[in-house]
Amino acid sequence: xxxxxxxxxxxxxxxxxxxxxxxxxLPPGERTSPNQARYGxxxxxxxxxxxxxxxxxxxxxxxxxxxxxxxxxxxxxxSLLGVIQCGLPVPKTEPDxxxxxxxxxxxxxxxxxxxxxxxxxxxxxxxxxxxxxxxxGLERVELVERLDEYAALADRMAELDLAAVGSLTSPExxxxxxAIGTVLGDAMFTALRRLAQRRASAERxxx
Amino acid sequence: xxxxxxxxxxxxxxxxxxxxxxxxxLPPGERTSPNQARYGxxxxxxxxxxxxxxxxxxxxxxxxxxxxxxxxxxxxxxSLLGVIQCGLPVPKTEPDxxxxxxxxxxxxxxxxxxxxxxxxxxxxxxxxxxxxxxxxGLERVELVERLDEYAALADRMAELDLAAVGSLTSPExxxxxxAIGTVLGDAMFTALRRLAQRRASAERxxx
Numbered sequence: 001x002x003x004x005x006x007x008x009x010x011x012x013x014x015x016x017x018x019x020x021x022x023x024x025x026l027p028p029g030e031r032t033s034p035n036q037a038r039y040g041x042x043x044x045x046x047x048x049x050x051x052x053x054x055x056x057x058x059x060x061x062x063x064x065x066x067x068x069x070x071x072x073x074x075x076x077x078x079s080l081l082g083v084i085q086c087g088l089p090v091p092k093t094e095p096d097x098x099x100x101x102x103x104x105x106x107x108x109x110x111x112x113x114x115x116x117x118x119x120x121x122x123x124x125x126x127x128x129x130x131x132x133x134x135x136x137g138l139e140r141v142e143l144v145e146r147l148d149e150y151a152a153l154a155d156r157m158a159e160l161d162l163a164a165v166g167s168l169t170s171p172e173x174x175x176x177x178x179a180i181g182t183v184l185g186d187a188m189f190t191a192l193r194r195l196a197q198r199r200a201s202a203e204r205x206x207x
Numbered sequence: 208x209x210x211x212x213x214x215x216x217x218x219x220x221x222x223x224x225x226x227x228x229x230x231x232x233l234p235p236g237e238r239t240s241p242n243q244a245r246y247g248x249x250x251x252x253x254x255x256x257x258x259x260x261x262x263x264x265x266x267x268x269x270x271x272x273x274x275x276x277x278x279x280x281x282x283x284x285x286s287l288l289g290v291i292q293c294g295l296p297v298p299k300t301e302p303d304x305x306x307x308x309x310x311x312x313x314x315x316x317x318x319x320x321x322x323x324x325x326x327x328x329x330x331x332x333x334x335x336x337x338x339x340x341x342x343x344g345l346e347r348v349e350l351v352e353r354l355d356e357y358a359a360l361a362d363r364m365a366e367l368d369l370a371a372v373g374s375l376t377s378p379e380x381x382x383x384x385x386a387i388g389t390v391l392g393d394a395m396f397t398a399l400r401r402l403a404q405r406r407a408s409a410e411r412x413x414x
Binding site: 156190 | 324
């Protein structure tokens with residue numbers, strides 16, 4: 001199909017398609033004349049993935065480029081998921097040194113115990129340090145004292161997350177599913193948790 | 208203590224204390240002369256709670272006022288937690304009618320099965336509708352198909368959340384713990400989940 005048809009088929013405006021081509025997010029079509037190229041179903045699929053990465057996942061263009069390059073180099077699934085995870089935006093905080101040290105003391109034994117990878121400097125580990133450090137000085141650290149129990153639930157949830165992704169077959173769909181699932185899945189679970197808290201509160205505190 | 212000392216003790220600027228007094232977030236001190244009042248430890252505690260609600264919890268002044276009024280009316284713990292939950296900001300989305308209908312079809316049996324309260328129009332229920340509806344049309348609905356399993360994990364997490372809050376004794380500390388725990392706890396769990404996903408991916412997909 002020509003560019004105009006690719007645009008209709010995918011719902012992506014021609015100007016956006018041209019931008020993705022320039023940025024290396026979409027491979028060039030097969031040239032049929034100096035001014036024309038032919039595109040195939042793989043372009044439709046790739047456009048869908050790129051939009052999911054940028055618009056749902058919130059990846060930067062550079063991070064999305066790393067993802068599509070990893071797909072094109074036929075990186076194994078575990079590497080693909082690693083590239084996605086590093087590309088997904090996480091809240092960045094800079095806790096003061098005291099709060100940071102306090103958070104590290106809480107986190108490191110838990111990370112070790114659960115056999116997780118990651119340490120200072122790693123973007124996901126630092127997101128956890130920032131989240132835990134935010135409790136420091138608030139004197140409401142009941143949740144942090146239960147970090148190990150929350151970590152155990154995170155392990156169970158990750159099994160579910162990966163089972164969902166593992167049911168997919170192509171590298172594109174796995175990567176797309178991981179990006180969408182991580183970002184939309186966080187929002188979904190936050191809402192589920194609040195509905196569940198309501199019931200737990202009724203059970204525990206109803207007079 | 209006088210206003211200046213209350214400010215030093217609590218770390219809240221005098222101008223902010225006066226604003227909280229005007230907005231009914233802080234009860235007036237005991238008047239000792241036409242221009243002076245005396246404040247006590249209960250004002251220090253209340254200031255801490257109000258800051259936690261506004262700055263960590265992200266409540267509006269009106270929502271925080273409802274929380275402190277509920278405390279002052281000695282509302283039972285379950286009601287207090289309900290007031291907090293309605294006051295906490297949740298993402299608002301307006302899915303198109305088709306996506307909304309699709310989401311409701313997925314959600315309603317799960318909510319019923321788990322014995323949760325909430326339906327259309329309720330702010331937390333609508334947050335879940337918005338989160339699930341965001342998957343509609345993306346063709347990556349593996350997570351949504353497992354909504355029931357995620358709901359079961361949400362039930363277990365809510366038990367943990369409520370156990371943490373239930374270890375507190377005063378209404379102020381319960382409300383403060385719930386607001387802080389809900390908002391910071393979401394961020395903490397999101398980071399835990401990503402670290403856990405990394406390990407689960409290594410186990411499932413490592414060649």
